[in-house]
Amino acid sequence: MSDSADLLDETVPHDEEEQVTHKLIGEIVDAISDSDAALAHGLFEDLHPADAADAVEQLSYDQQIALAELAPRVFGGEMLAELQDDTRADIINELDPGHLAEAIQDLDSDDMTLVVEDLDPEMRARVLAEVSDSDRERLESSLAFEEDTAGRLMQREFVAAPTFWSVGNTIDHMRRAGEDLPDLFFEVFVVDEAFKPVGSIPVSRLMRCGRDVRLADIMVAPQAIIRPDRDQEEVAYLFEKYHMISAPVVDDDGRLSGMLTVDDMVDVIQEENKEDMLALAGVNEAGSSDTVWSSVRARAPWLLVNLGTAVLASGVIAMFEGAIAQLVALAVLMPIVASMGGNAGTQSLAVAVRAIASRDLTVSNAARVIWREFAAGAVNGLIFAILMGAIAGVWFQSFTLAWVIALAMIINLACAGLAGILVPLGLKRFGADPAVASSVFVTTVTDVVGFFVFLGLGAMVLL
Amino acid sequence: MSDSADLLDETVPHDEEEQVTHKLIGEIVDAISDSDAALAHGLFEDLHPADAADAVEQLSYDQQIALAELAPRVFGGEMLAELQDDTRADIINELDPGHLAEAIQDLDSDDMTLVVEDLDPEMRARVLAEVSDSDRERLESSLAFEEDTAGRLMQREFVAAPTFWSVGNTIDHMRRAGEDLPDLFFEVFVVDEAFKPVGSIPVSRLMRCGRDVRLADIMVAPQAIIRPDRDQEEVAYLFEKYHMISAPVVDDDGRLSGMLTVDDMVDVIQEENKEDMLALAGVNEAGSSDTVWSSVRARAPWLLVNLGTAVLASGVIAMFEGAIAQLVALAVLMPIVASMGGNAGTQSLAVAVRAIASRDLTVSNAARVIWREFAAGAVNGLIFAILMGAIAGVWFQSFTLAWVIALAMIINLACAGLAGILVPLGLKRFGADPAVASSVFVTTVTDVVGFFVFLGLGAMVLL
Incomplete structure (x- = not known):
């Protein structure tokens, strides 16, 4: 203490x-x-x-x-x-x-x-x-x-009382029961004759009622009744949304069999957040483990995938070897287009993954959010197209090069916005975790589009 | 309901x-x-x-x-x-x-x-x-x-009882008080004659004790006593760590003045996680806002910073224009070295930011974690050096090019590991949020080092 x-x-x-x-x-x-x-x-x-x-x-x-x-x-x-x-x-x-x-x-x-x-x-x-x-x-x-299900997380110690009991019966029962009760509890679950939960009463309310009051008169319907095979992330979301402190878990017949409490849900929330954040950065589950070897193992798989996509992007560059040999400025500027696209895509992606996790992005507003991401990408693309066009124009003394990079920037940032929202939504549609693998797909899009559009326009216009 | x-x-x-x-x-x-x-x-x-x-x-x-x-x-x-x-x-x-x-x-x-x-x-x-x-x-x-302080978050409704009261006194008081009590509460705070909190008793324990038991005999010292100017993130960390359900807040004289409850802390935890995740991706505070314009405003600042660092990296490439003009393969392969470094750096960074947020990374183990990140980067660098060396060797039919890209890969991934841990630790040392701005610094390091080492080695050896 x-x-x-x-x-x-x-x-x-x-x-x-x-x-x-x-x-x-x-x-x-x-x-x-x-x-x-x-x-x-x-x-x-x-x-x-x-x-x-x-x-x-x-x-x-x-x-x-x-x-x-x-x-x-x-x-x-x-x-x-x-x-x-x-x-x-x-x-x-x-x-x-x-x-x-x-x-x-x-x-x-x-x-x-x-x-x-x-x-x-x-x-x-x-x-x-x-x-x-x-x-x-x-x-x-x-x-x-x-x-990672409710059944694993629940504790089998809880306080249940039948509907026909009074407050006094319940308090007397708790005083007698002693050891069999959980260390701490916040609600008494009211059960019917089949031991199905039909109500709950916060202990603080129970305590303030007279001994003669019947439980049936002060209980409220449980905010949620949890099945034991329910995924812990969904359960934690219910706790968070409805400000729940504890919840009853039932067996296949709907009989009360356990209790979940908010302190365990806080751990679940932190674990899921950590997983999302590490997954977005391309680190496997055992991300925070201690040794060099476990760190290498947690990271190598996504580096391998990234190597594949980087080679793919290089293949796009190789298509324009002749253009680069004639105008090296293209090689100097091409990483800027790709990098800005990668950044804009990562921004959209983080907002989208977060919105999916918090259930803010749904079928009702998906169309609007997709439009917003595309438009925000295009507008930022326009802003940075002007800026970068000016820089390239002054640097290489070429008006044509300036508008080539400007146009490539607009196209790539608009694609980045779209990829940042469509990739996680697509993964979710196919039942995959939107956080895992999203980054690699999005940066592949922004690298390939960035190199192809910039070098392609450059080759067409400048040579 | x-x-x-x-x-x-x-x-x-x-x-x-x-x-x-x-x-x-x-x-x-x-x-x-x-x-x-x-x-x-x-x-x-x-x-x-x-x-x-x-x-x-x-x-x-x-x-x-x-x-x-x-x-x-x-x-x-x-x-x-x-x-x-x-x-x-x-x-x-x-x-x-x-x-x-x-x-x-x-x-x-x-x-x-x-x-x-x-x-x-x-x-x-x-x-x-x-x-x-x-x-x-x-x-x-x-x-x-x-x-974002405890004072803003606390509620001024709580249940306090003097040390000399019995369980019976307390229950009678709660029944009488009615409206002035909070809707829900989980602990009774025990106060001394100066109204300073000296103990707390979970309502579930109070309820199970006989009416004659004195509060002083069943209370435990509060797990934490919160000052109202305390940052909400620190308070949420205490709730999470000690599985607290509520906590007393005191005024400047140490007198009980409010109560914090775990459901509000769940909201704080989610908010802080969201901020960290969006900050790592370079999105400003108002990240999930609705309109195109607010999205543009939330993202443009970090895109501007990224543009600056991308131009810097291009400046490094420009130093080797002559080499690229002679051997276009350098331009084709250079984004691979930078991209792999950027990915490895982002992995280290996400692990570090998470470990700092959860207080797992401290002065006691910082040296070991820095070594681990450097070594994990170097080992992954070695693995992907062999792989990419082989790919480059076959692609461009050049043994020299193969080992140039291999060596550049090892150096850049080791630097990526170091940057991924040192940048957030450095930001924290200077009182900044380790999540904000870290990404941009880390990818600047990996771009600049990647281009410089690969092109520099290439220019030295191949021409």
């Missing part, structure tokens, strides 16, 4: 307010290299699990593994749940199955699943053999759902 | 589950063009405010303004609060101040502030004149804080 005095001291600059300081990391690294288990445990003792996870993430892969061997108790259940997915996957397979089974036993079922799902099959079997029967049952049914 | 039966019907494909359908948007557009106010009001009547806001965002700017004139009652307080910032700013200045004052009167103070802050000064004064004295006081003190 952080010291509130620290957080309040305005004279402390932002970085020193952090629990995980550069000094602490240095001490942890020293404890690891000195194999001082007691010191390592001591350094982590007072840290919030989230801070402990942050500290571990600052270490190199080798240091993380050494720490796991030296001081396994540092890796408690809550801290493991706080680690980033790739770090956790690296570390847990190095821990003792008995330790792991003990570490996760007090976690809510969603966090328990988070830890166990990253284990190798053999390790997973050994950990499952060590946990209690009821935990094993919960884990196995969670793991039966696909990754 | 959505119909739960709809949400459960698995035979309904995803898009039709939406409340805001293409059909509905079409009907709204028809109602606007027919000036049918009753129909417009009717179409919006049963929509959740978030869905109503989504529907309005699907309309063009002109349609939005026409709808505001035709059917102002569509723009209720909750719906206005749900609109995206730029859409809301466009619309509210077209509404009648009296209508606005009435629409916002039932909102929590944070949502009220959200609506009023976007008004023109004159409109704002007129709305403030119409609201109740207590609302005006709250609004004026919220508006006194900077935009």
Whole structure:
């Protein structure tokens, strides 16, 4: 638990307010290299699990593994749940199955699943053999759902009450139930006789009503009822849109079987945002992983695709070798047309990917948005055509070269705007992620069009 | 409130589950063009405010303004609060101040502030004149804080209880207080005699304790106590890291003055992610705005900067005009070296910007991450040097050209890795946003280095 005095001291600059300081990391690294288990445990003792996870993430892969061997108790259940997915996957397979089974036993079922799902099959079997029967049952049914679905993310601890109960019945039930309830909850789900969720009541409202009030009179229809096979991104979107704090998850028969809470959805939102951003830049899933080799593996595939498209663009240039040999100014200026197109295309693309992710770009306004992107590209093309035409005209003392590059600029930036919106929309239409691969397609269009139009016009007019 | 039966019907494909359908948007557009106010009001009547806001965002700017004139009652307080910032700013200045004052009167103070802050000064004064004295006081003190700070975002409705109260006292107080409490709350803040927050108790825990239990015995220290001038991005980071649901905000004397809740933080997280993504692609703030002109304005500045750097890169090419005139293959191949460097640099940059935003890249591991990016760039450079060397060798039947492009590729991709990490770190060191302007700097490096090394080596060796 952080010291509130620290957080309040305005004279402390932002970085020193952090629990995980550069000094602490240095001490942890020293404890690891000195194999001082007691010191390592001591350094982590007072840290919030989230801070402990942050500290571990600052270490190199080798240091993380050494720490796991030296001081396994540092890796408690809550801290493991706080680690980033790739770090956790690296570390847990190095821990003792008995330790792991003990570490996760007090976690809510969603966090328990988070830890166990990253284990190798053999390790997973050994950990499952060590946990209690009821935990094993919960884990196995969670793991039966696909990754990145509501079923994987939900916790099986929730508070449900039948419609005919009063506020007083419900409060008494919660006081009695104790351990079986989740650590924290924000809504009581009201269920009918078939255990289907028919309403929800925020705890803060429940608390303000008299004991005699019937639940049926104060409940509201749940904002959303989630199926367990629903993709986590869609669920997070519902939470965000309707400002939901928790939501019921039902099984195939519509019976209440779990609960999703907003703090887990915040993690999903961040994960999806990170994926979109890295995908746009052409980095595969394991983008933020630690080692040189994993970084190379995460990036090489898209560099390979880019090499292919760059060679294609070069093929276009090669068509005009004769023109370039006669007028080298064409070679000097051609990257400007391609680069401006690439930039304009990337701008359109980022706006489009963002609008698709936030559901702002739909069939109802697609035509208008496509027109806007085309027109914005063409208008910017006109602005920079004038500017670049003037520069080229002065530089190479050629009025003809000036208007060739100007015309190429207008055409390429208008195409860039179109490609920036049509490529992600096309990918989405074919069921692909609009963020993945879009960049490469768009820059291929802008390179090929840019080189072809500029060199083609140049060859026609100038030679 | 959505119909739960709809949400459960698995035979309904995803898009039709939406409340805001293409059909509905079409009907709204028809109602606007027919000036049918009753129909417009009717179409919006049963929509959740978030869905109503989504529907309005699907309309063009002109349609939005026409709808505001035709059917102002569509723009209720909750719906206005749900609109995206730029859409809301466009619309509210077209509404009648009296209508606005009435629409916002039932909102929590944070949502009220959200609506009023976007008004023109004159409109704002007129709305403030119409609201109740207590609302005006709250609004004026919220508006006194900077935009994008905790003070602007916080709501002034919260539940506080002194340390010496029992659970029973607290519940009785909440039942009595009624209207003055926030619509929803998740924690009771425990305050000392100076009204400083010293603890917090989740409502779900309070509810499960007996009436005689003293608050002092069940409270925990607040995970964070927020100053009102704190930047919203930092606050959202705390919420995300510590899985917080609400947090107390204090005034200069440390007295409890407001509350932040996680649903508002979800909006902040999305806003900051959107800004980072658009900034990386070179789109200014108003990136998703509706009209062609606003799109042009949001993008032209970075296109201008890109034009400058593209001309710079062309200047490098111009240094080797003689070489190109003798060996046009240099002009054909040079964009490949630059393009591969640009891609590798963008990959490093996206990973770095993401790691800085999530606080994973710190002074403790910066040296290791810089090394990793350099090495990953160099290794990928080696891989694609071999591949591209082979392609160039076969294409132009020249072993010398093959190893010139291979060597240039290694050097440019290693520089790309370094630039991708050093540029955002450098911007951060100088207090700038690492996402803004990074792309342009990185691609300038990779263009200039790529052209210079490839053409320079080519000129030296081949001629």
